[in-house]
Amino acid sequence: xxxxxxxxxxxxxxxxxxxxxxxxxxxxxxxxxxxxxxxxxxxxxxxxxxxxxxxxxxxxxxxxxxxxxxxxxxxxxxxxxxxxxxxxxxxxxxxxxxxxxxxxxxxxxxxxxxxxxxxxxxxxxxxxxxxxxxxxxxxxxxxxxxxxxxxxxxxxxxxxxxxxxxxxxxxxxxxxxxxxxxxxxxxxxxxxxxxxxxxxxxxxxxxxxxxxxxxxxxxxxxxxxxxxxxxxxxxxxxxxxxxxxxxxxxxxxxxxxxxxxxxxxxxxxxxxxxxxxxxxxxxxxxxxxxxxxxxxxxxxxxxxxxxxxxxxxxxxxxxxxxxxxxxxxxxxxxxxxxxxxxxxxxxxxxxxxxxxxxxxxxxxxxxxxxxxxxxxxxxxxxxxxxxxxxxxxxxxxxxxxxxxxxxxxxxxxxxxxxxxxxxxxxxxxxxxxxxxxxxxxxxxxxxxxxxxxxxxxxxxxxxxxxxxxxxxxxxxxxxxxxxxxxxxxxxxxxxxx
Numbered sequence: 098x099x100x101x102x103x104x105x106x107x108x109x110x111x112x113x114x115x116x117x118x119x120x121x122x123x124x125x126x127x128x129x130x131x132x133x134x135x136x137x138x139x140x141x142x143x144x145x146x147x148x149x150x151x152x153x154x155x156x157x158x159x160x161x162x163x164x165x166x167x168x169x170x171x172x173x174x175x176x177x178x179x180x181x182x183x184x185x186x187x188x189x190x191x192x193x194x195x196x197x198x199x200x201x202x203x204x205x206x207x208x209x210x211x212x213x214x215x216x217x218x219x220x221x222x223x224x225x226x227x228x229x230x231x232x233x234x235x236x237x238x239x240x241x242x243x244x245x246x247x248x249x250x251x252x253x254x255x256x257x258x259x260x261x262x263x264x265x266x267x268x269x270x271x272x273x274x275x276x277x278x279x280x281x282x283x284x285x286x287x288x289x290x291x292x293x294x295x296x297x298x299x300x301x302x303x304x305x306x307x308x309x310x311x312x313x314x315x316x317x318x319x320x321x322x323x324x325x326x327x328x329x330x331x332x333x334x335x336x337x338x339x340x341x342x343x344x345x346x347x348x349x350x351x352x353x354x355x356x357x358x359x360x361x362x363x364x365x366x367x368x369x370x371x372x373x374x375x376x377x378x379x380x381x382x383x384x385x386x387x388x389x390x391x392x393x394x395x396x397x398x399x400x401x402x403x404x405x406x407x408x409x410x411x412x413x414x415x416x417x418x419x420x421x422x423x424x425x426x427x428x429x430x431x432x433x434x435x436x437x438x439x440x441x442x443x444x445x446x447x448x449x450x451x452x453x454x455x456x457x458x459x460x461x462x463x464x465x466x467x468x469x470x471x472x473x474x475x476x477x478x479x480x481x482x483x484x485x486x487x488x489x490x491x492x493x494x495x496x497x498x499x500x501x502x503x504x505x506x507x508x509x510x511x512x513x514x515x516x517x518x519x520x521x522x523x524x525x526x527x528x529x530x531x532x533x534x535x536x537x538x539x540x541x542x543x544x545x546x547x548x549x550x551x552x553x554x555x556x557x558x559x560x561x562x563x564x565x566x567x568x569x570x571x572x573x574x575x576x577x578x579x580x581x582x583x584x585x586x587x588x589x590x591x592x593x594x
Contacts, residue, residue: 099348100341101317103137103232103293104130104334106363107156108172108192110325111141116367120152127156129362130322131165134350135334137232137317138165139192142172143182150186157187170232175216177223190230190259193220197249198237210245214252221256231258234295238263239270243281250285260291260317265306268299268329272309283314293317296332298324303332308340311347322363323371323378335360335377335409343404354410377409380538384414388422391415395424414564417459419450426464432563433461433592435468445471460555460566462584465591479504479590480529480583487517487575499524499579518578525579529586534560541574554581560589 107123107130110116118126127140141153159165171183173191183191195217196202202213217233224231233253235241246263253261263278270278279292286292294310294317296303307318318341324333335356341347360378364371373380383406385391393400398413406413415425426446430437437445448467453459469476481502489495497520500509510527514520522536538557543550554569554577565588569580 100311101136103317103319104135105139106321108139108141109331110321112327113325120155122366123152124155129359131167133352133355133359135167138167139170143186144179153186175220184227192232194234194236197235198240201237232260233258234262234264236264237266239265250282254289260293262293262295264295268297270306275306275309276313279310279313279315291316295319298329304336307332307337323360339377353408357409357411383411386416386418387420391425419453460568461588462567478587480586487521489517495520497521497524501528517575521575521579534558552577554578556581556585558585
């Protein structure tokens, strides 16, 4: 069996507290998600607002132009009004949500099971008469009695519904419960209707429960990119797809090479950061720090990696710190083209450990400075800051003018940005556009209190497949940021990456 995927980033994912998406954002996200190969997308709730309908219509227009392949659905309650709004937006179908647990039927709707099934029948017939496909979702399905779920499933088959989805709405299901539910439904559904599963992550079980459902007969996994969603979120696309493919050998139609890029893209648009230790797409997913791990990885990556990062277009990284081993430092020095004999290497190692023991996060720039000192090397900086002016204001576009000496030649650029730091970085990038690099990360820490606090800026750059880190410190955040950025660019040039 080849599992299918319904991505609900644009509906359930947008319900993540703090996310506000404009119509153009939703169109951009829809295109990016479609490219990884999902089969269905729930792209919003047409009943919600005029802006939401505008976004749904724009996404549907993109499909009419041939720019999208997935089937497009709108969320709808078991109300004709919701379905009519969805129909007028041009979607392929609806994700028709019917509360089925006693607590939802009695306490939320103040109705009866009979009235719920009557509403389902009326709404499905309305959908079918208007050419819409139907994904009938049993809201709070994991707290619904098995017999009533069977009744709903038989009704769905009778009404020729395309898919019945069981939702673990409050993330309370266990794998045993999921197995029980789909073990009971699968014999009825076989060849008559597809089964879907929709899991929330309140107990951290969304991925495991989704995979368990697929193993027990579910055909479609509902997911979101980065696990976005209400409260603790939904089952993450990247985790579910990877688990099914690489742990259970299912054939899945997901382009894993695009997963990491999609994840970062969604992070940027939504403003919801990815946890560093997030499986598959987190910053630390393929990062190794402990010396014994690095030693094993260098001998055979399978010693401490479950899967090759190249599958996801990700990069294996070794980080410096007090727990690093000599193999870690040796690898970093080799990448930076720094040659040291045995005694010199030991002294560099001890000095870096001393710095790390004081609570400082080590960067490649720290390694370069310590190595230069221990090896009596003169510091060669191909890029030197000569001058900078940056300003911003309440109604003024932030702007920066930067003058650099690049291999002895004075160069100047003026740029705008989202703030003075961004403007200054943009100016430097304009001057140094011939240096091949990608800006990966920018992080600021206050290192003292008050309005005159000093700041520590750390940046990460990638050049030719290698990641380097550098730091800048000062009381002026613009100057500290520029220092960190120039330190990083000089490392790229000095190391001939």
